[in-house]
Amino acid sequence: MADTPLDLTLDAARLTAQLVDFPSESGKEKSLADAIEAALRDLPHLAVDRYGNNVVARTRLGRQERVILAGHIDTVPIAGNVPSRLDEDGALWGCGTCDMKSGVAVQLRIAATVPEPNRDLTFVFYDNEEVEAHLNGLGHVVDAHPDWLEGDFAVLLEPSDGQVEGGCQGTLRVELGTRGERAHSARSWMGSNAIHAAAPVLARLAAYEPRYPVIDGLEYREGLNAVRISGGVAGNVIPDECVVTVNFRYAPDRTEEEAIAHVHDVFADCGVEEFTVVDHSGGALPGLSHPAAAAFIEAVGGIPQPKYGWTDVSRFSALGVPAVNYGPGNPHLAHKRDERVETAKILAGEERLRAWLTS
Amino acid sequence: MADTPLDLTLDAARLTAQLVDFPSESGKEKSLADAIEAALRDLPHLAVDRYGNNVVARTRLGRQERVILAGHIDTVPIAGNVPSRLDEDGALWGCGTCDMKSGVAVQLRIAATVPEPNRDLTFVFYDNEEVEAHLNGLGHVVDAHPDWLEGDFAVLLEPSDGQVEGGCQGTLRVELGTRGERAHSARSWMGSNAIHAAAPVLARLAAYEPRYPVIDGLEYREGLNAVRISGGVAGNVIPDECVVTVNFRYAPDRTEEEAIAHVHDVFADCGVEEFTVVDHSGGALPGLSHPAAAAFIEAVGGIPQPKYGWTDVSRFSALGVPAVNYGPGNPHLAHKRDERVETAKILAGEERLRAWLTS
Numbered sequence: 001m002a003d004t005p006l007d008l009t010l011d012a013a014r015l016t017a018q019l020v021d022f023p024s025e026s027g028k029e030k031s032l033a034d035a036i037e038a039a040l041r042d043l044p045h046l047a048v049d050r051y052g053n054n055v056v057a058r059t060r061l062g063r064q065e066r067v068i069l070a071g072h073i074d075t076v077p078i079a080g081n082v083p084s085r086l087d088e089d090g091a092l093w094g095c096g097t098c099d100m101k102s103g104v105a106v107q108l109r110i111a112a113t114v115p116e117p118n119r120d121l122t123f124v125f126y127d128n129e130e131v132e133a134h135l136n137g138l139g140h141v142v143d144a145h146p147d148w149l150e151g152d153f154a155v156l157l158e159p160s161d162g163q164v165e166g167g168c169q170g171t172l173r174v175e176l177g178t179r180g181e182r183a184h185s186a187r188s189w190m191g192s193n194a195i196h197a198a199a200p201v202l203a204r205l206a207a208y209e210p211r212y213p214v215i216d217g218l219e220y221r222e223g224l225n226a227v228r229i230s231g232g233v234a235g236n237v238i239p240d241e242c243v244v245t246v247n248f249r250y251a252p253d254r255t256e257e258e259a260i261a262h263v264h265d266v267f268a269d270c271g272v273e274e275f276t277v278v279d280h281s282g283g284a285l286p287g288l289s290h291p292a293a294a295a296f297i298e299a300v301g302g303i304p305q306p307k308y309g310w311t312d313v314s315r316f317s318a319l320g321v322p323a324v325n326y327g328p329g330n331p332h333l334a335h336k337r338d339e340r341v342e343t344a345k346i347l348a349g350e351e352r353l354r355a356w357l358t359s
Numbered sequence: 360m361a362d363t364p365l366d367l368t369l370d371a372a373r374l375t376a377q378l379v380d381f382p383s384e385s386g387k388e389k390s391l392a393d394a395i396e397a398a399l400r401d402l403p404h405l406a407v408d409r410y411g412n413n414v415v416a417r418t419r420l421g422r423q424e425r426v427i428l429a430g431h432i433d434t435v436p437i438a439g440n441v442p443s444r445l446d447e448d449g450a451l452w453g454c455g456t457c458d459m460k461s462g463v464a465v466q467l468r469i470a471a472t473v474p475e476p477n478r479d480l481t482f483v484f485y486d487n488e489e490v491e492a493h494l495n496g497l498g499h500v501v502d503a504h505p506d507w508l509e510g511d512f513a514v515l516l517e518p519s520d521g522q523v524e525g526g527c528q529g530t531l532r533v534e535l536g537t538r539g540e541r542a543h544s545a546r547s548w549m550g551s552n553a554i555h556a557a558a559p560v561l562a563r564l565a566a567y568e569p570r571y572p573v574i575d576g577l578e579y580r581e582g583l584n585a586v587r588i589s590g591g592v593a594g595n596v597i598p599d600e601c602v603v604t605v606n607f608r609y610a611p612d613r614t615e616e617e618a619i620a621h622v623h624d625v626f627a628d629c630g631v632e633e634f635t636v637v638d639h640s641g642g643a644l645p646g647l648s649h650p651a652a653a654a655f656i657e658a659v660g661g662i663p664q665p666k667y668g669w670t671d672v673s674r675f676s677a678l679g680v681p682a683v684n685y686g687p688g689n690p691h692l693a694h695k696r697d698e699r700v701e702t703a704k705i706l707a708g709e710e711r712l713r714a715w716l717t718s
Binding site for chain 2 (some may be wrong): 066169171173184185187188189191193195196197198199203204205206221223226227228229230231232233234235236237238239242244245247275279308309310
């Protein structure tokens with residue numbers, strides 16, 4: 001169905017099927033971006049901009065608040081699960097059904113059917129979310145056209161099973177290196193053992209007590225874990241190097257700098273000779289106390305949950321825009337060969353967003 | 360010079376040069392074994408046997424004691440350092456000069472020039488010492504013809520810098536595995552971390568106090584060391600497995616079973632879920648109190664030293680034959696591109712063995 005126009009008169013569930021049948025693996029989003037741009041340009045109440053394969057469309061009604069609805073249009077590699085298939089129980093199967101073409105369909109339906117929303121709206125469709133962070137289209141728009149992303153509140157339609165997930169935790173990876181001196185293991189007293197030198201690092205990790213801070217009513221759960229350890233030269237050599245890679249998942253009340261300082265402090269007296277940050281993405285505050293967010297939660301219902309994983313809401317947070325995840329897909333089904341979404345949840349998501357934006 | 364007859368009328372230094380110029384990397388010893396066998400068969404006072412590329416020659420004088428002189432005829436790979444070269448300071452350079460064709464030359468010179476020794480003599484020349492243990496020619500002779508190796512005392516002419524090195528330490532490698540349960544690192548409380556579970560293992564290693572037992576007047580030095588550690592699945596996954604490989608170098612007053620039991624005891628309460636012996640070679644008692652050994656030490660002089668590394672003396676020990684290392688090469692020069700031996704030490708070694716066997 002690629003290269004055919006999108007039909008925004010379909011309901012969000014049927015539109016999801018049309019989007020799923022329009023393959024758009026990461027790096028191959030151009031045709032779908034073209035189709036989305038063309039469909040949006042047919043809507044006279046929207047101003048449409050494009051940067052690469054990223055499309056941004058905005059109302060210009062002069063409302064007091066501006067809300068952003070954002071979603072990525074790429075998918076993980078197709079695994080024999082396209083075209084889509086609707087089963088008798090109303091589940092739509094296929095690559096991207098859950099993550100996150102059902103969310104994109106809801107965005108497009110709101111764009112097409114709510115020409116006079118009670119808040120100004122900005123729709124963001126971006127590429128390359130499923131691959132390395134430096135390719136992420138939202139990040140590229142942040143860098144090149146931050147003015148396109150101005151707003152008071154953002155909803156990212158990533159799969160959250162129809163629940164509001166507030167903010168996201170930060171994730172920091174650090175390599176902790178200990179050093180020794182090589183020697184033949186038959187004469188070990190001639191050297192010093194870098195693996196033994198890592199004993200205090202592991203002891204500190206095993207004893208670490210994570211915080212469970214409550215922010216805007218949501219309980220976050222931090223965690224500090226070794227995700228890799230390596231050391232050793234040969235079976236008869238005292239090793240001169242050992243590296244423990246730790247991953248700190250932290251609540252969004254810490255800044256990136258505070259997170260690094262915390263990990264540094266935890267291991268301050270553990271004999272670590274190299275401390276290297278290898279990967280870092282800051283968290284995002286839930287921002288649920290913002291009036292737009294409060295009205296959103298009131299409208300869509302349910303009890304907001306904290307987001308433990310890292311998502312692009314963090315990019316909005318870095319721009320000063322509070323953001324939440326709210327999408328129809330079940331996150332546990334994302335990236336799976338048997339990926340699917342309940343069409344009833346897509347329709348419910350569309351209705352709740354429409355209710356919030358037209359009440 | 361390969362395929363030319365060996366000239367046993369040359370002194371041991373010149374004979375070393377002839378042997379070095381006769382390439383015999385591990386697995387390619389046949390020509391040299393042929394030449395050694397042919398040279399020994401020319402000596403009427405010796406009975407010669409051959410098994411593969413291993414040659415054994417024995418006197419049959421009915422003496423009260425029988426002494427074994429043993430050496431391997433293979434070398435590590437040649438590294439542009441053949442043919443040999445004699446420098447102005449009397450050092451002979453080339454692959455195998457030190458490890459251990461200088462020792463083999465001494466064996467051959469004693470075989471040729473001491474037809475009526477005061478102790479019966481057994482000369483053993485074997486292949487594949489520099490490669491995997493299961494290829495070792497001495498081991499093959501032990502298995503196939505243990506009667507060829509009967510004796511009261513053995514001298515292995517491995518490089519020991521002209522000092523007597525008694526016995527050898529055992530070496531045991533064990534993998535200690537800890538287990539956990541995988542989870543996404545953003546939800547680490549859903550799993551358990553196998554790397555953290557290894558903390559008590561490293562703490563125990565770091566705190567380990569090795570024994571320095573004195574055996575037959577020689578001080579051995581044990582050591583228990585991690586030689587490898589590995590664990591980790593991905594940067595965002597709580598790892599479910601961590602393996603620490605430890606190498607226990609132990610004094611020869613422990614049996615192999617006792618060594619395993621000791622390592623098991625050391626980590627008994629450390630949460631180790633898999634204990635796997637991956638490699639084990641027992642030690643060898645120095646046996647210096649045996650009359651033949653005492654006479655040998657008296658004759659060659661110097662103060663015996665313990666051998667920390669593992670050598671083939673252990674194979675003799677396993678047969679009930681006390682054994683020492685005594686060779687002209689400096690062990691620190693073995694396996695190096697600039698391998699060399701002082702010719703004066705080769706000649707001194709030959710003279711001292713002759714003095715011991717003819718006094």
